[in-house]
Amino acid sequence: MSCVVTFKEKGFKLTPQRKLIMDIIHDNEAHLTTEKIITHVQARMPGVHKSTIYRTLELLEKAGCVYKSALGDKFIYHHPEEGHHHHLVCRKCGQSIDCDEDIFAPVERSIGEEYGFHIDFKHIVMSGLCKECRRKTS
Amino acid sequence: MSCVVTFKEKGFKLTPQRKLIMDIIHDNEAHLTTEKIITHVQARMPGVHKSTIYRTLELLEKAGCVYKSALGDKFIYHHPEEGHHHHLVCRKCGQSIDCDEDIFAPVERSIGEEYGFHIDFKHIVMSGLCKECRRKTS
DNA sequence: ATCGTAATTGCACCTGGTTGTAATTATAAT
């Protein structure tokens, strides 16, 4: 796991708690909410305090070992994958589709041209309806 | 104020608290965070409970009298204006620029075509740097 | 204008997330 190495190289101590939190986020393909992370961590290692988990998540994000994204009014965490940084999450079935990094390029360009505004589109999570759920609903 | 009429037509009671909250959001051109709304409300009418304010904001949003948007990890409220539903908020100076409704049309289209996914792009608030702040920073 | 009633408010309490701090522990130096 290259993240652990990166993490230690940046001068952070690798405690069992931190290792566990990293493992959980990396082993899980789905995007985890904070609550789910807390549940998983405390299931495997009872007694770990919520403040430790919150602080660790913040630190892991700063260290670049995990990505934090807003999804509606919640935050979800996922491991950083190269190449595709946006996500489409279905509000019905919950599945997550990775999508291309430069999908927002046209928007970025036109906003830059029209308003002189520079937007930072980094690993955006968009909510909506996937193909199957759209079919079922209509 | 047409909103008050709309609000009453939907069968909601117009209490002084609700009137005040509407006034504050409508009088204020800037986008207000919840904290600022609470501060303003309690300045003009001490004793109004925070739970009343939260519930009123939720109700006003459902009634379509105000718009609630996510800006980073906060929510901001603004009155519904026709025609332009997206906002560019500068993370440096805080100014807000209205921007065109169909700015996301290309993205919406390409995601629909490539992934069969349907995204709901309604009054999005995007954070970034405005023209002046970019000039000053660089 | 008064009244009846359903909606609304304020309160108490709860949960998720954050922060200061003393006790603990991972790691580097010996």
Added chain:
DNA sequence: ATTATAATTACAACCAGGTGCAATTACGAT
């Protein structure tokens, strides 16, 4: 292997936001 120490943890206390409920109030009917 021991030790020194700076980082990290658990805990308590705190704040924003939300919920159930009894007391209050807006508003239609009289």
